[in-house]
Structures are given as structure tokens and as C-alpha cells.
Amino acid sequence: MRNIILVGFMGTGKSAVGRILAKRLKRPFVDLDQRIAREAHQTIPQIFASEGEAGFRKRELEAVAWASGLKEHVIAAGGGALLEGANAKLLRGSGFLVCLTARPDVIFQRTTATLPSRPLLNPGNPRQRIAQLMQLRAASYAQADVTIDTSDKSIEEVVGEIIKKVNG
């Protein structure tokens, strides 16, 4: 069985859904942002502050290369993990790509409390940044095998849908 890899914009539920999905399927769960932070001995905002976005993306590429060697895992990738062509190729080759999406207003609500830990949404106007980045990234996210809108669904509902799609 291939990996199941969750991709998609910040605040669409990748980590929360991934954790429950892995439990339901009795597979190990890996969160790539957590791995990047652990390897760097820094939080994600600290990496952005000290190495810039380019430094973070380099670390993300290494994490993706590592994750693409895993088997039968559930993997939650960061919201930008598909942007780089090399990353997208590695991820597509190593598993079933599920893109989680949500309406921009829902993403805004879900990310408000965690804005300080989201360097791409601050400083500045987070509503505008969300709309702008979602538009810029639409083509990258469209590379996924399936897309699920999580706006009006519980985590359990999303998990159920993914299991159906993986088996279908």
C-alpha cells in the first residue's frame, strides 16, 4: 500500500486529519513541519527568521526526499510542499496525494489563533495574503489525486471520505 500524503493550504486540517486517519488505518503518522523543526532545532517561524523562506524550502525539500522513501505511512506535508517541481514529483511518486481545501473565510477563522506561528500570513493583511496565495498555488494543488473541501466537515467526516477515496 502506498503512502497517503495530505497536501493543501494552511488551515485546511492536514495535521489534525492526518493524525486521526493514521490511527484509523493503523499506520504511522508523520508531520513534515514537525520533522523540519526537529531537525533544525528551531520552530518554523525561527527558521523563516534566521534562514528566510529559501532556507525553509531547502529544509522542506530534504524532508520530502526523506518522506518519499517511507512505505504505508500517512504524511502531512506543509502548505507549500507541492510548489517546487522536484518536491511535487517526489511526493506524487511515493503516494496517493489528497489535497485538503477550504473557503478563504474559513481558513482565515481557523488560522487567526495561530497567526504568530505562520510567517507567510504575517506581518500584513492575513485575509489578503490567504486569497493571494491560494490563487497563486491553485495549479500546484491541482496535481493531487483527489481534493476534499473541509470547510463544513468534521475531522471524522473528512477521514471517512479519504478512506473511501483511497479504497475506491
Ligand code: S3P
Ligand atoms: C507553509 C505552510 C506551513 C509551513 C510553513 C510554510 C506554506 O505548514 O510549512 O509555514 O508555504 O503554506 P502548514 O500548512 O502545515 O500550516
